[in-house]
Every structure is written in C-alpha cells, then in structure tokens.
Amino acid sequence: MKTLRSYQREAVERIYKFFNSDLNKAKICMSTGLGKTAIIASAIDKILEKHDKEQKILIAVLTSQRAICEQIKNVLVETNPHFNIALYIKEMIGAKILITTYQDVRKNQLEIKNFDLIICDEAQFIKNENIFDLLSKKGTKFLGVVGEIDEINRWFGDATCIFSYLLSDAIRDGYVWNDNEKKFVENFLVPLLKYQGYTNIVKERRIFNKNRSITLDIVANKGNEIIAFEVKMYRNLYNSKSVLDNAVEQVLLYKHYLTQSNEREKVLFILVVPYEIDEKIQNEIYEQSNVIVWSINNLIYLCEEEKKLLDLLASYIPYSLLNLESRKPQEIERKKEPIIIKKEEHPSITEKYLRKLKKCKAGKKNGAAIDYEKICTEIIYYLFKTEFFKFSEQHHTDDEMFRMDLICSLKGTTEFWNFLITFYNTKFVVFEYKNYSKPISQNLIYITEKYLFSAALRNVAFIVSRKGFDKNAKKAALGCLKENGKLIISLNDEDLIKMVSMKENGEEPSDYLLDIIEDILMSVSK
Template sequence: MNYQHHKEFEEIISQLLELMGYSIELRTRLDKGVDIIANRKNVKKYIEIKFYRSAHIPASVITESANRLAYNLKQQNGNSGTLIVNSLVGIALKNKIIDDYGISIWDRNTLYSFLTTLSSDLRDQFEKLLLEAQQGTNTNYVFGGFESEKLNEESEDKNTQVNFKTIPVNKGAHLYKELQKIQCGKNDWNAYEKKCKEILEFLFENDLSLWDKQTRTDDGLSRFDLICRIASSDDYWKALINAFNTRFILFEFKNYCAKISQDQIYTTERYLFNKALRSVGFIISRLGGTDGAIQAAKGSLKEHGKLIMILSDENLCEMLKLKDNGDSPNDYLSNLLDKWLISLSR
C-alpha cells in the first residue's frame, strides 16, 4: 500500500463527507478497524477506507473487508458501516454485501457521482490521484466503464443491522511465524521452498494459476522451482503482460544464510525466455540480494529486457500483513517495481 495515496484519498473523503453535511468525529483507541466516524442526523457512520492501485479488485477481497468491518463494529456496538474504495465494485456485489453484512459500499462510481454534484474541484483531485496510481502503460480514462446506479444519499442516514459471518483470522501472520521457524541453510531448503509456495498461493490466489512445481525444460537440463501463469484482472499483473510480454512468472527460492550473489541472478536469467512468454522472474531468499546481485538484475533488464525481482523474507512479511488487513500485496509489488524502474541508469 502507498501510504501517501491512502492519506490523500482519506482527505478527499473527509472533505466530501463535510460537503454532504456530516461532522467528522475524532476516533479513539477503541475504534478499531475504522478510519473515519461521521455523524449526520444523529446517525454515526463508521467508515473504513481502502485505496488500491488497480481499478478492479477481486470480490473476495471486498467481501473479506466488509466482514472484518462488520466484526469490528459488532465489538463497538456500531450500527452503520461503510466501506469506501477507489476501485470499481459491481452493483450485484454491493447489494449482496448490504444483504449479508449490513455494510454499504462506496466505490469509484459512487464517489464520482457525489463529487460531480458537490465539488468539481474535489472530483479533479480524485481524478489526479487515480491517474498517479495507474500502473505500467495504462492510460485509460479513470472514470470510464461505470455501471448505471441510482444513488439515494438520504438512505445513508439509516441504521442497518451489521452482521459478520466469520471471525477474521490473520492467516498471513500465522504463515510468517511458520516461515521464521525454518532454519536457513541446505538442510531445510525443501521446507523453505514449500512454505514460500504456500505463502505465494495465499497472497496471489486471485492472480496466478498453474502453480507448477519443479518443472524441467524440454531438454531436461534446467529445473524451475515454481512457474505460474498470470490469470488476473489486477492492473499490476496486466502491466507485466503488456510491458514485458510475459504470461508466465518464474519463482526461485534460495534458503541461504547470506544474501544471494550475482551468480544466482545469472542462473535465473538463463531460465527466462521472451519468445516463450516467460520474461519475468522472482528470486525469494531469506535476506535479499547483495549490491552485486541487484546490479546484475538491473543489467539483465537493460540488456535483455528480462525482469528479475529480488524479494526477502521481510518483503513477504509486509505483503502478508497487507493481505491480512484487506489491502493488496499487488500494490506492494507495484511500488517496488516503480522504485526499481526509476533507479535504472542508462
């Protein structure tokens, strides 16, 4: 998650709510899982805000965020909950979440309608923020492709019965604890590889498919630790497809007690092949890479157009925290890629 984007989005939402006649209350330490408390006509609206870099977020992510918000409100005796996201959410899903959880959804469509009515300046700020968050070569109009939706602002002042279906479980935190228990070194290489695969399946269950482990090339000389196929509507993975002409993602796992060197970069580079639509690879190691490894990976991109990203256990931990919180691990990777590309020299 880009915290600057989230902060700017939260400020836009606060100003919008004030234009709609809400007063913004200060949160207390007991207001867990809530970004804003807004009051109008003696009805408190408990609001959680999510900013994603992609215009399309899986329904399971929105549903889980709604369940978590409903659970938090139940603990606080809150009766009116709203999940506000900058992405697009279908009308059918909005209605289902209202019915199942008592949580209303404001998405990009909702916000555009309210902002167009109340403040064109604030709408322009929102548009600029969305444009800044766009990924890769995406230059689509950020307010295009809306479903027709009848909005009733007055209905927002009614209390609803919030319900959660399951008690939220921080599976990501559990997976990371298990990863930490694995010792670095040759003896536990297989355990590390299996746990990393389990973590990746949890993080990118909506984005990658195939999950083919230890595949050999047709000449029998090379073996990949893991290869996946991109099957995602998220803008990050679509950017990889378009910018790097790839459909398959290679993962290599290194359970070394030290940072990986440039030798591991050169080995992975040999596995990447543009004409096979396999030009992007991730090397996951306990401590990341040396300066030499980082420079070798950048050289591979500049000279051969092959993208090799180096991830550490710490990177996995950050993505697992995001996933547990209903945020997007894809955004984390997208931010890393932005920094990687910006830092490239000629």
C-alpha cells in the same frame, strides 16, 4: 508529534529519554515501512527544542545512500522549516544537523565536529566499524536504527534496545503501510467528509479488545450517527467479487470487535472502495450486512460539484474518470443489525505465516532450505492461485540443465499480471527461493537470468529470500533488464507478509508488486 501514530510517539519519547540518560549507546529496532524517518525527525525536533536554548546541540544522521539523506532532510524540513541542515561534512559551518553517508565520514574524517548525538540508520549493515572510532568523542551518544533485534552482532550488538516495533506488532495493531491509501484518506476523504457535513472527524481510531486491537481509518459524526470508514485502494477499475467479499469480511470482523467493546450498536460502517461496482451488489451487501459501500461512481457523485475535490480524487485514482458516471450512494440510516453468529476465534492467516517464517531458520541445517521453499510456495498459492493457470514445482527444462523452484502460467486478470504479459511478453513467471542468512549476491542474479528465455515466453523471475538483494545484486538485476529485457524482482519475508495481510484484509496483493515494479522502472537510466 500530533500526526504521529502511537508507537511512533512512544519511540520519540524513548529516544529523548536516552539523550538525557547516562547511556552512551542504544538502539531501536523497527521493520521497514513503519515510519522510522518520521520518528528520527520528530526526536531531533524535540531534542533541539528542549535543549538548544541552553547549549548548542549538534546532531548527525548517517545512512548508506545519498538518496536516503535527501529523503530524511525533506521530512525534517517538513517537521520544522527552520532547521539548518547540512548534507555534507564540508557544509557544516553554522548547521546544527548533519545528514550524510558513512562514505562521507570516512572521506572527510579530519573535518568531523564533536557531535552530541549520532543516529546510525540501517546500523546492521555497517561493515567498517572503524567509523565509530572516527566519530567517538567525549560525551557523544550513538543511536542505532536497525531492522531486527537478532540482526545486530557488530558494534551495536551490546547496545541497550530502548524501543522495538516490528511487522508483527503493526499487524497486531491494525496499522497499514499503504502510503497511497494513507494520503487518499488524509488529502481527499477527510476534506470530502467535511464538505459533506461530517463533524468530529478522527483518523486512525484505535479499538481494543482482550486479544488484539484494530485501527479504523476514520470515525466521524453525521447528525446523531457515528460513522466508521474503512478504505481499500486498488489499481484496477474492475476487481473480482472475491476481493470485495474479503473487504466486507474485514468490516464484519471490526463489527465483531466493536460488539466485544460494547460500541457496535453506536457505529455504522461505510466501506470506501474506489473502483466500479455493480449497484445490485452494493445493495445486496447492505441488505445482508448493513455495510454501505461507496464505489468510484459514488465518490464522483459526492464531489462533482466541487472541482477541487474532483481533481484531488482524480489525482489518487490510477485510471481516467472521464467516462465514469456518477451515482448517488446509499442513504445513511439505522436499521436492525443482522445477527452475526459468533465464531471461534482463530489466529489470522498473516499471523500463521509470520510464525512459520520466524520458526524456519536461515540456512540448510535440518532441512531448513526445503522448509522455506514449502512455506514460500504455500504463500504464493494463497496470494495468487486465481491469477495462475498452471503451477509446476521443481520444474526442469527439456535438456535437464535448469531446475526452477516454481513456474506458473499467467491469466492476466489483474493489472500487474496483465502488465507483465503486455510489456514483457511473458506468459510464464519463475519463482526461486533462497534461504540465506545474508542478502543475495550478484552471482545468483546471473544464474537466475539463465532460466529466462524469450522464445519460451519466460521473461520474468522473482527471487524470494530472507534479506533481499545486496547492492551489487540490485545493479546486476538492473543490468539484466537494460541489456536483455529480463525482469528479475526481489521479494523478502516482509514483502510476503505484507501481501498476505493485504489479501486477508480485502486488498489486492498484486498491487504491491506493481508498486515495486514502478519504483524499479522509474530508477532505470539509459
């Protein structure tokens, strides 16, 4: 549990307490991408460690897809290599843990064992509640893992919520969800700092003030100095000055919080941005804000004499390092801090849009669909206005047959939008907004496909909805891609908020879209 974040450790403790309580049914509520798999694995590890010597404990984890079963198993094995795990009910002989699908339970109901704890992943999507009749035995405890508290109105609807940690909580606490960035910090930056003589290296250091907390990626010592590192990962070798300005602004905000906690004078900041930056710009930032910037050229310099570190750096950078020159970074030295004028604190842009989306209820009642469309368009403008040349809302085709909520022409300045232009022969992208309370069905995929037309260089569409695509809609979107080369991408509220947070924190939001596209393309069969 040492590698878990504070909220994950708390969730594990709550689950363990539930297992030892008189309750038979409970739930935890967590947004996607906040590490629920690690929580499940650590909770199982703790329960078996504390109880299995006294009695034989059997635990089942149920989910909707076989691929998720494999993912959970991998995390469990990483947590404890000695776990005896079965992936099918028929393999349960001698196993203490079963990780399988709801379909497997229904298919092999006569062979179900008496489990002490059954963890139901994505419990809000369980449609056939007869499955619980098959599983319910004397003394069995059920734990539902759900996305949002108000999504549960079925079997787990009356279950006690023992823990809740949502996207708004993660943003408040300064936690990021960029998995590649986290791996870069753990597997490259920490070893690099050790190699360079840094000591007392602490990852994800929390700083609190009266209103909120922030999380510094790394805090370490170099001689007598305390150095804080903030990391921003990008998919481009070159990025706009505005992206770097946003990242520096984020560091200055951290300095402001440190001032309130009386730690500012003790800490120097290094901003790690692994792409090419003009040395003149780096010097200007240092002179104006006392923030040292490490570019990709500086990172190459720091590890070029250690081949293992250089290879690690290359493995986390999405472009070749072969033609890049090394450059010595700015020396770490303390100088008089520039005066930062205290500004009146305002809610963050991310929090503003979180509140707007939460206030806008799903459906058409009281003009909610129109409100949702306005909010989403406003977010798209905020995220990508520098990437689009023209915007057209409520755009009609010349024959008046189709009306698109938003259509934009592309400049292709960042990696993602250039990727669409190059490989999908598209100059325009379509955005459709669906304020539905349930996931999007396949019928809407086929309707959206009609908006796309190769001769008009319009081959890509985004469908923005509250809950994303259902299973059949995902299949339909893949079918459109394989058969006609039309790319239809699902975005939900959480995707929008994550990208807004990235933009506000000095990251490139279109990198998030590129990750989505790569996941889709890597899953496509013939």
